[in-house]
Amino acid sequence: MSLDSKIPSGPMAQKWTKHRFDMKLVNPANKRKYKIIVVGSGLAGASASASLSELGYNVNCFCFQDSPRRAHSIAAQGGINAAKNYPNDGDSVHRLFYDTVKGGDYRSREANVHRLAEVSNSIIDQCVAQGVPFARDYSGYLDNRSFGGAQVSRTFFARGQTGQQLLIGAYNSLNKEIAKGGVKMFPRTEMLELVVIDGQARGIVVRNLITGKVESHSADAVILATGGYGNAFFLSTNAMNCNVTAAWRAHKKGAFFANPCYTQIHPTCIPVHGEYQSKLTLMSESLRNDGRVWVPKKVGDTRPPSQIPENERDYYLERRYPSFGNLVPRDVASRNAKYVCDEKRGVNGGLAVYLDFEDAIKRLGEDSIRAKYGNLFDMYQRITDTNPYQNPMQIFPAIHYTMGGLWVDYNLMSNLPGLHVIGEANFSDHGANRLGASALMQGLADGYFVIPYTIGNYLASAKLDKVDTQHSEFKKAEAEVKQRTEKLLSINGKRTVDDIHKELGKVLWNHCGMSRTEKGLTEALKKIPEIREEFWNNVKVPGSGASFNQSLERAGRVADFLEFGETMCLDALTRSESCGGHFREESQTDEGEAKRDDENFSHVAAWEFNGVDNKPTLHKEKLTFEECLPSQRSYK
Amino acid sequence: MSKTINLTLKVWRQAGADTPGKLETYNATNIDVEMSFLEMLDVINEEIALDDGDPIAFDNDCREGICGTCGVVVNGSPHGPQKSTTLCQLHMRKFNDGDTLIIEPWRAKAFPVIKDLVVDRSALDRISQAGGYTGVKTGQAPEAHTIAVPKADSDKAMDAAACIGCGACVAACPNASAMLYVGAKVSHLGLLPQGKLDCDRVINMVNQMDAEGFGNCTNTYECEATCPKDINVSNIARMNRTHLVEKIIQRKNS
Numbered sequence: 001m002s003l004d005s006k007i008p009s010g011p012m013a014q015k016w017t018k019h020r021f022d023m024k025l026v027n028p029a030n031k032r033k034y035k036i037i038v039v040g041s042g043l044a045g046a047s048a049s050a051s052l053s054e055l056g057y058n059v060n061c062f063c064f065q066d067s068p069r070r071a072h073s074i075a076a077q078g079g080i081n082a083a084k085n086y087p088n089d090g091d092s093v094h095r096l097f098y099d100t101v102k103g104g105d106y107r108s109r110e111a112n113v114h115r116l117a118e119v120s121n122s123i124i125d126q127c128v129a130q131g132v133p134f135a136r137d138y139s140g141y142l143d144n145r146s147f148g149g150a151q152v153s154r155t156f157f158a159r160g161q162t163g164q165q166l167l168i169g170a171y172n173s174l175n176k177e178i179a180k181g182g183v184k185m186f187p188r189t190e191m192l193e194l195v196v197i198d199g200q201a202r203g204i205v206v207r208n209l210i211t212g213k214v215e216s217h218s219a220d221a222v223i224l225a226t227g228g229y230g231n232a233f234f235l236s237t238n239a240m241n242c243n244v245t246a247a248w249r250a251h252k253k254g255a256f257f258a259n260p261c262y263t264q265i266h267p268t269c270i271p272v273h274g275e276y277q278s279k280l281t282l283m284s285e286s287l288r289n290d291g292r293v294w295v296p297k298k299v300g301d302t303r304p305p306s307q308i309p310e311n312e313r314d315y316y317l318e319r320r321y322p323s324f325g326n327l328v329p330r331d332v333a334s335r336n337a338k339y340v341c342d343e344k345r346g347v348n349g350g351l352a353v354y355l356d357f358e359d360a361i362k363r364l365g366e367d368s369i370r371a372k373y374g375n376l377f378d379m380y381q382r383i384t385d386t387n388p389y390q391n392p393m394q395i396f397p398a399i400h401y402t403m404g405g406l407w408v409d410y411n412l413m414s415n416l417p418g419l420h421v422i423g424e425a426n427f428s429d430h431g432a433n434r435l436g437a438s439a440l441m442q443g444l445a446d447g448y449f450v451i452p453y454t455i456g457n458y459l460a461s462a463k464l465d466k467v468d469t470q471h472s473e474f475k476k477a478e479a480e481v482k483q484r485t486e487k488l489l490s491i492n493g494k495r496t497v498d499d500i501h502k503e504l505g506k507v508l509w510n511h512c513g514m515s516r517t518e519k520g521l522t523e524a525l526k527k528i529p530e531i532r533e534e535f536w537n538n539v540k541v542p543g544s545g546a547s548f549n550q551s552l553e554r555a556g557r558v559a560d561f562l563e564f565g566e567t568m569c570l571d572a573l574t575r576s577e578s579c580g581g582h583f584r585e586e587s588q589t590d591e592g593e594a595k596r597d598d599e600n601f602s603h604v605a606a607w608e609f610n611g612v613d614n615k616p617t618l619h620k621e622k623l624t625f626e627e628c629l630p631s632q633r634s635y636k
Numbered sequence: 637m638s639k640t641i642n643l644t645l646k647v648w649r650q651a652g653a654d655t656p657g658k659l660e661t662y663n664a665t666n667i668d669v670e671m672s673f674l675e676m677l678d679v680i681n682e683e684i685a686l687d688d689g690d691p692i693a694f695d696n697d698c699r700e701g702i703c704g705t706c707g708v709v710v711n712g713s714p715h716g717p718q719k720s721t722t723l724c725q726l727h728m729r730k731f732n733d734g735d736t737l738i739i740e741p742w743r744a745k746a747f748p749v750i751k752d753l754v755v756d757r758s759a760l761d762r763i764s765q766a767g768g769y770t771g772v773k774t775g776q777a778p779e780a781h782t783i784a785v786p787k788a789d790s791d792k793a794m795d796a797a798a799c800i801g802c803g804a805c806v807a808a809c810p811n812a813s814a815m816l817y818v819g820a821k822v823s824h825l826g827l828l829p830q831g832k833l834d835c836d837r838v839i840n841m842v843n844q845m846d847a848e849g850f851g852n853c854t855n856t857y858e859c860e861a862t863c864p865k866d867i868n869v870s871n872i873a874r875m876n877r878t879h880l881v882e883k884i885i886q887r888k889n890s
Contacts, residue, residue: 047774050774051773051774054773054774065697065703065705066695066705066756066757066758067757067758067760067761067801068761069704069761069801070697070698070703070704070705072697072698072703074698074702074703075698075700075702075703084780086781122775122777124780125777125778125779125780126772126774126775126777127780128777128780128783128830129770129772129776129777129778129780129783129830130769130770130772130777130830131770131793131824131825131828131830131831133790133793133794133797133824133828134790135790136785136787136790137787138787139784140784140785140786140787140790141781141784142780142781158794158797159794159798161702161798163702164702164798164800165794165797168797171764172764172768172769172770173769173772173773173774175761175764175765175768175769176765176769176771178765179765179766185761187758187761210750239697239698239699239703240696240697240698240699241697273670274638274668274670274671276668276671276675276678276679277675278672278674278675278678278699279699281699281700282700379701379725382718382721382725382727383672383725383727385670385727385729448774449774452774494686496682496685496686498678498682499682540685540686542684542685542688542689542690542691543690543691547651547652547751548652548693548750548751548754550691550693551685551691
């Protein structure tokens with residue numbers, strides 16, 4: 001089958017406007033006759049649910065958390081981009097579009113990114129009207145900052161908790177619609193199957209996490225807003241319960257998974273401190289504006305940092321990238337931390353580098369640093385029990401965001417008619433690397449301003465027969481869920497779910513992490529099926545399926561990571577070029593930087609599932625660039 | 637290798653909402669003081685699982701102190717002994733070798749136990765559904781800079797909006813009052829010009845709060861002392877004042 005991206009014709013800047021006119025509409029009086037399922041209640045899911053209900057659709061929204069307000073969007077610290085150009089510094093829709101395509105290393109779809117930049121300004125308007133308390137200057141107008149090395153100040157922020165404030169805005173709108181009766185909310189409910197009838201996505205099977213009851217829900221369309229798959233690695237900055245299950249189960253029902261090897265590794269996280277470590281904590285990227293990254297020049301130098309003289313320190317980012325220095329993009333900073341640690345120059349056991357504020361404190365004074373980063377310094381001290389005003393911070397890269405996801409066309413619909421995918425769960429806007437403050441923008445763009453239009457077009461054009469949950473496909477899917485649950489509970493082996501998950505995580509981190517090789521990926525592809533085999537023969541899942549059982553929840557998610565991880569490594573092996581966050585050691589420039597191969601890899605790699613032990617089929621969507629002509633990224 | 641300590645844990649175990657619960661004792665041995673409190677519980681749960689037991693159920697998600705999912709009462713203090721800190725950010729270095737820790741769920745009539753340390757806090761969602769929004773629909777918003785907000789108001793609104801909805805204020809209050817949570821919501825929206833349109837919002841939220849079975853405020857300020865985000869009790873005063881104003885307007889209009 002060929003992938004049709006359905007990109008509208010016409011000039012780039014007119015495509016969305018033209019498409020909005022070309023799309024079919026659902027009559028206002030008919031909207032209430034359609035039911036839409038939204039899975040996930042983060043920025044994308046909550047904004048979509050609220051907006052669709054406002055239009056008059058019947059919405060059922062599901063989340064596994066105890067409240068829709070707790071989705072992992074809440075943890076975003078930095079900010080949200082928009083092309084408002086309030087600082088008058090030369091920003092525009094075209095510049096935001098251009099920066100995002102370039103930042104994604106020319107592996108995203110231009111038309112989608114342009115639309116994202118176009119609607120970015122409406123997002124800020126909407127959030128302000130909802131009461132999101134963005135930072136303001138003394139005149140009472142909105143404040144902006146430069147973020148992630150951007151040349152313009154286009155980032156809006158709410159202290160260090162922009163994600164929480166935007167999510168509360170969307171959650172409030174969702175609550176308004178729940179109160180009105182337009183949205184029925186199902187918290188503590190996890191999607192475990194997608195139901196496809198006559199080739200169309202027509203519902204889901206869920207498990208009530210309190211009672212364990214397995215239930216079916218039918219609808220005219222299904223929207224997945226279920227986030228990314230960073231927790232495949234076990235250790236990541238994602239919340240503990242983030243998972244790939246909804247997307248993976250949809251994949252197994254026919255939805256293609258695109259670019260799974262595109263993962264983003266964030267350079268400034270607090271290092272791992274022991275085997276018992278459960279997750280990693282991100283320290284905002286903004287710290288690199290004033291902190292200097294270094295390691296000792298000598299291998300095996302275990303002196304405390306204060307006793308290492310200036311001429312025995314290697315400020316390796318400043319040395320290798322004189323023009324960008326400590327502000328190189330995330331992938332470059334991460335990879336270089338790995339290199340110095342591979343050279344055995346890492347500190348405190350080898351897997352950490354220093355982020356030092358000594359010079360900034362000397363130059364600006366401790367009070368000034370406290371005013372800028374006080375909350376981050378406090379957080380660092382709370383976790384590590386060391387004072388970053390007196391000692392350099394220790395940092396190390398960690399998995400943070402995943403650019404890959406289910407394949408969608410311009411309308412955000414997967415190759416399965418009726419199945420729409422929004423936010424981090426889809427693949428479309430960030431290419432091989434996401435820029436800082438763009439994740440929140442994309443989640444809200446999809447939910448507030450794209451899906452409310454495109455889903456109407458689908459509903460108005462699709463032929464939708466009446467189905468209910470008595471249909472044999474629902475019964476079959478329910479039986480699959482029950483069978484899988486029973487199987488997981490019956491193995492009664494000798495290893496816990498987390499223990500096996502950690503083993504998978506190490507394989508992925510070592511071979512499909514910051515730097516990848518054919519040899520390593522081949523080895524990972526041999527090991528992962530072995531770990532999967534071990535899981536299905538030797539895992540221990542206590543308790544029953546008919547009650548609240550967190551071990552069972554985790555087991556189901558890890559079972560999916562064990563299948564997904566293989567596809568991720570296969571994608572990484574097949575893409576023998578380097579691009580964005582995907583660095584193949586075989587493909588680098590003479591200076592050791594990522595080298596793209598546009599001739600052979602200027603495409604989206606979309607994988608079709610063929611059974612757990614069979615190789616998936618690769619489908620390619622060719623990427624063409626009309627406005628942003630591919631060039632080599634350079635930060636020297 | 638960092639320092640390790642041994643602890644005795646007395647943990648509330650309760651199979652479900654309708655079954656009686658009790659404290660069970662567990663020995664936590666060789667606990668690395670660099671662990672977080674939740675990682676300590678992870679370690680205990682791994683041991684319980686391998687020993688054919690039922691692991692302790694506890695809610696948690698982001699483990700960064702922002703999602704508001706986690707929270708248990710440790711020796712009488714919601715989120716444990718460290719000020720301005722959620723349970724997930726509390727580390728074992730705050731305890732001493734040989735300590736006994738009594739670990740219980742949030743206790744409030746409006747927060748029924750689901751299992752062990754997990755409670756149902758959906759009452760807080762229902763309060764927000766009663767009026768915690770401005771009413772603007774997608775697409776209706778005017779250009780963001782048509783609404784200027786004095787920085788002082790905006791900062792105060794942000795202070796209140798920092799509430800993570802964890803429910804520790806309810807657990808700390810001798811009356812199980814949710815007024816700090818509701819007050820924070822009222823201040824967040826009420827201090828901003830865009831939040832001032834709806835003149836029944838506070839009445840509706842307060843009515844829902846009462847219907848859920850939360851108690852009243854008797855000014856013990858335990859809520860503020862325990863709040864991991866330092867939400868100030870002045871928000872309760874603002875809620876009461878706004879409630880009175882709305883009542884007066886309602887009477888005038890009727």
